[in-house]
Structure formats: structure tokens, C-alpha cells
Amino acid sequence: MKTKFLILFCATSIITSCTTPTDSKEEHFVEDLLRKMTLAEKIGQMNQLNFDQPLDSVKAQIRRGEISSMLNIDPTIINEIQKTAVEESRLGIPLIIGRDIIHGYKTVFPIPLGQAASFNPEIVETGAHIAATEAREQGITWTFAPMLDISRDARWGRIAESLGEDPYLAGELGSAMVRGFQGDNLSDNNAIAACVKHFVGYGAAEGGRDYNSTNIPERLLRNVYLIPFQKSIEAGAATLMTSFNDNDGIPASGNDFLLRKVLRDEWNFDGFVVSDWCSMSEMIAHGYAADRKDVARISANAGVDMEMVSQTYIDYIEGLVAENKVSMQVIDDAVRNILRIKYRLGLFDNPYIDTTKATTIYSDKHLQAARRAAVESAILLKNNGILPLKPEQTIAIIGPMAHAPHDQLGTWSFDGEKNRTVTPLRALQTDEYKHIKYRYEAGLDYSRDSDIKNFSKVKATVKQSDVALVFVGEEAILSGEAHSLSNINLIGAQSELLKAVKSTGKPVVMVVIAGRPLTIERDLPYADAVLYNFHPGTMGGLAIMDLLYGKENPSGKLPVTFVREVGQIPMYYNHNNTGRPAQDWITLIKDIPLEAPQTSLGNTSFYLDSGKDPLFVFGYGLSYSTFEYSDFRLSSHEAGINDTITATATIKNTSNTDGTEIVQLYVRDLVGSIARPIKELKGFQRISIKAGESKTVTFKLPVSELAFYGKDLLKKVEAGEFDIWIAPNSKEGIKESFVITE
Ligand code: BGC
DSSP states (O other), rough: OOOEEEOOOOHHHHHHHOOOOHHHHHHHHHHHHHHHHHHHHHHTTTTEEESSHHHHHHHHHHHTTTSSEEEEEEEEGHHHHHOOOOOSSSSSSOEEEOOOSSSSSSOOOOHHHHHTTOOHHHHHHHHHHHHHHHHHTTTOEEEEBBBBOOOOOTTTTGGGOOOOOHHHHHHHHHHHHHHHHOOOOOOOOTBBBBBBEEEETTOOOGGGGOOBOOOOOOHHHIIIIIIHHHHHHHOOEEEEEEEOOETTTTTGGOIIIIIIIIIIITTTOSSEEEETTTTTTTHHHHHHSSSSHHHHHHHHHTTOOBBEEEEEEHHHHHHHHTTTTSSSHHHHHHHHHHHHHHHTTTTTTSSOOOTTTTOTTTOHHHHHHHHHHHHOOOEEEEEESSSSSSSSSEEEEEEEEEOOTTTTOSSSOOOOOOGGGGOHHHHHTTTTTTOOEEEEOOSSTTTOOOOOTTTHHHHHHHHHSSSSEEEOOGGGGGSTTTOOOOSSOOTTTHHHHHOOOOOOSSSSEEEESSSSSSOOOOGGGOSSEEEEEEETTTTTTHHHHHTTTTTSSOOOOSSSSBOSSSGOSSTTTTTOOOSOOOOOOOOOGGOOOTTTTOOOOOOOOSSSTTOEEEEEEOTBOOOOOOOEEEEEEESSSSSSSTEEEEEEEEEEEEESEEEEEEEEEEEEEOOHHHOBBOOOEEEEEEHHHHHHHEEEEEEEGGGGOOEOOOSSSSEEEOOEEEEEESSSSSOEEEEEEEEEOO
């Protein structure tokens, strides 16, 4: 049994890095304004309206100081509506205009799950910065992103919006996204306020069914689900959104423990908290609030500063204050938090958009960045040598996703325009690829299509070609909010289409374009190569061609586990070992003799039908290059609490092709005061290595990074033995070990 010592991450150690240093000018401004405000005006600042009422009525409410923020407003009237707030309301407090800019504004980047496959914070930061530049130019000052919900369930449609299953990866990429949206200074004309969401646990919805309850104990919450939120707040995220779910019976918009103790007291967050869409009034349906007045009381006291859409604050706070059920202190603090962010956005000095400025929307720079992101987000899952394609081969373009300009943009792309989408088919018509000879026969009109009437035409087309590229996957509407599935096989007749193509005897490349990790095990035998793309956005088609033709070398790695069967869910790499971990020699259903006597002795944790392993593990992804890992060295095999361990290895590109490898660092804490995960990601690096060359990769691992919330719920490093891997994915790699001493 090992001992524990030293509290490393007390709240105070974070305070210094996670807040903007108190700017006395800012605080004076906020306090001055607050002093001038009536209670009604303060409550108005806590109210966010969806733009679904006649303009005149909205303007009247703004004039009366009843609205602080609007969402889903037509960008062309932002100046007009801002003028009403600034010039026609008593105190002239500008509106903060929110919008869901999740993976690009007009120039659409791959969905967040795709961006996560790049393991590249720079790609994510650039994407968010470009989205902010395009959006602020139109008067949008606040986005509801990044979404930081750890997701271990591909049935959940919102896995598309997530940064995957790992808290370290989501934390690194989430904070990169915050930096990208917010830039150096929120008042810059290419910065918008970020909103980390959904706080918290929403991705653990039971059964993967959206809006469902979660049951995450506090320790797991702290060791997994809170990590990306804390990191992104340390990176300066201006706002935070509560989630829809109840966790262990407490709806997130009424959870004072999370919103006051964790967020404010421990993390010292000084931005504002917004509820999700009607997540406050939905506490009535949860059975947590009796009526709308009760909703307002619970959420205000829990620490929700701004109410999205459901309007209970506007209707009831005044009465609740009179009855002493909500204090003026609570109201003043909420308003301070909101005004502070409006001040930082520079809205008081500069509320309007300059409509005479040249637009950056769809600039070449933005399009090329989206293409680069799509290249780095694609994952090569299988290749028996057919890829890269040769330019002289005649190709057959098959499948419903070869030309699906709307669907390629993915979920949450309200502002993306399908006429700007470069689909794979359109890519073949560009100057760069027009020399390729191809024939096109979709076979199915859309992913759900199950009409096989055109399959004979498909086969005839394939027979006249050297190689078939079959584009399958999901329409955008099959993932995202409220779009959970209980069956995640290829939908419609897409598996049959693949089989029909394979029956021609021609080599088949399966290109998947989807919003989630689908269960594709049954399809793999019919494909000689598989390139997986989470909806890749505006430039996806060109990126796919770049990869298929070897102009780019695939480098993406999976940010989520791909299961064999939906029944394996949840299956994730950083699970506990159990008392009976599955061995290599498991007995599957086909091996069980008839009338076998019941026995549990010697048995381990796996499924009789689908075994113990997923189809593809977290961190997996192929390249046209091959890499060899060797010479693992640690700076020391023994370290103390304040030390940093340096781990190095040699990575050799053993192929004839230059390539990029995402090298991953994992650790395992062998014995703890609680059972610990069998592996945890602690670092990653993208390393470009020329054909035949070697590079040394170096990871610096501060021992403090090994801290976790143990039996006593305090964050500490526990002394003892650790295994450490430098690895190409979460299953393989070269291993060493070290001891942490007291
Ligand atoms: C979603 C949020 C989104 C909000 C505003 C809700 O339904 O859960 O993620 O930001 O709507 O559109």
C-alpha cells in the first residue's frame, strides 16, 4: 500500500494563471454602472432572448433594459438592434450577441471530433481564430463553444461536437480553441468570447440517449469530466454554459456545489455562467422545481448568471428579492460577471460593426486552413497497399457521400453554405485534379436510402474502372443534438452497396464521412483501404483527394475508441483493470461445448460474442509511412514530488515516404488509494520524419501531472510504482517504469 502526500493543486495554485489580473479600471467601470442600475435593469442583464419575436417587440424590450443578450439573430440587423440598446435604453448597455459557431462560421472546419483526431492544438486554435474573425466581422461577439463533454458513447449524437473520450486531449484542444476564439484581447476585432459547455457530465447520458440522466460520482467527475473545463478556464474562457442533464439527481442549472464551490471558489472563475436553452425551466420536468418561480429561485441561488430563453428571471426575480428568497448580493454578483465580459469585449467603447470593411469570409487563407485541418483530421484505418492511388488509374466514384455538399458540413453549421462545399466529386473538377479520369454513379441518393435499383449501374461503372472509391457514412442530421441512435451500423443499403462494388473484383477504397465512430467491422472485409473522416467541412473533398493521391500523408489518430458492436459500449481505453481483466485466451461463444456446466472460475471480463477488444483503439491511425519505436530512456527511474521526468525515445521512419507520426505518452499508476485506469494519456507530439530518418522525441512529465483525487477526495500524487509508455496508440508502444518517492 503506498502513501499519499502533498496537496498539489489547491485552488490557490490555479488562481494566478486562470484569471485576468484585476484591472481596477474595469472594476471601477463595472461598479459605477452597477450603482446606477435599478433592480429591473439588473434583472434585464440576466436575460437572454432568442430572436423569434417581431423586431418592434424586441426593440421595445431592449429600450426598457430587459434584454442583455440575443441569440440566433440575423447578422444583418445586429447594428440596428445594438443601436436601440446603446442609444435608446436608459443606461445604454450594449448587447452581447451569441451564436453557435462550433466549427467555423462561413468557412466550415471539420466537426470538433474530427479536429480532435489531428491531435494538433495549432490546427484547433487556428480554426477557432478564423471562425472568430469571420463572426466578429458580422457583429457576433460570443460563441457557445468549445464543447468539452467527455464522451464514451458513440450512440450519443453529440459525440460529433466533442473532443473525444480523453480528458487530457480534450483539455489541451479545448484550451487551444478558447485561445483561438478569444485571441490576446477580447476587444480585438477578430476575437469573440468563448463558452465552455456543457457543465457538466452531459456526455455520460445513460444509454447515449440525449438529455438523459447521468450518474457520475464526485471523484470520477473530478478525475475525468471536470479536467477539460478547468484547463479551458485556466486558458481564460470568458463564459460557461450549464448542461441539460441531472447528475445523481441534481440538474446542472440548479447545482450550487458545481457552480459556486468548484467553479468560483476552487477555480476562481470570474466570467459569467449562462444556462442552456430552457435548461432552467426544464427543472420542472426533472421534478426539481415546482414552478417557474421556483426555477428562478433555484438557478439564481445556484449561480446561473444569465438565463437562456426561458425568461423566469425576468418574470420572478423581483418578487423573489422582495420575499428575501434571492439576495441582492446574488443579483449584483451575477450582473458584475456579465458586465465584466461586456467590458472586456470592448462593447462599451465600440458597440458597432464597421460594415465598410472588406470581408475576410472565405478568404483564401481561411479556405486553405480549413483544407489543412481536414487533411490532419482524417484517419487511415486500413490499407492493404492500394493507397495512395496513382494518377493514371481510372476511378469509379460511388456512394451517397461523394457529393453531399450539405451533409459534409456536419452538425451545427447554421452559417455554412453548401454551394461553397468542395465535395470529393467537385474536387475532381478543380484544376488540381481535373487530370484524373473518373466515372460517377452514386448508387444511393443519400445515406438512409435503401433502394438498390441502381446497383447494376454501379457494378457496370466499377467494371470499367481500375479502382472504386465508395463514399459512405451519415447525413449531418443523423448526429448532433437530439440525434442519438441505438444502431450505429452503416445506415440504409450502404453495406450492401459496398458488397456489390466488391463483387466486381476491383480494389475498393471505402471513404467514410460521418458524425460518429460507426460500427464498421462487418464492412471491413469488403474494403481494401478505409479512410475515415468525421464530417470534414467546406474543404473536405479536396483534403480527401490530397490524402488518397498521396499529396498528403494521413496522420490523424482516433480521439475515441471504435467498438465492434454497439453492445460493447461503453468501451474506452482509460478504464480500470477490474479484478478479472480479460486475458488473451478468452473463450468465445463458438467455443462453448453443448451442455457445458456452469462455471465462473477462471473467467474474466469480456463478451462471449464480441470478445474483449474494440475494433480500433483510442490513438490508432495508419500512415503511408511506417514508424519504429526504440531506445526508451528515462532521466531517472526514481523521482520526487517536485521533479520532472524526462522520457525520450527514437522514432524511425522505416518507409520510403516522408510522414508525420503522433507520438503518445501514457502512464499507469500501479497501486493507488483507489483503483486507477490501466493507461492515461499524459502527452502527445506530432513529429514529421523524412523517409528512412530517425528523430528523438522528448517528453517532459512533471510529477505533479500524476496527481488525482484519491480516497480522501483531495488532489495528490501518491508515491509508488508507475509504468510509462511512448506509443503510437493506446495499446502498443515501448514501456519503462519508475518509482515516485515521498
Ligand atoms: C444546445 C447548446 C446550444 C444552445 C444554443 C442548446 O440546445 O444544447 O449547445 O449552444 O442550444 O443554441
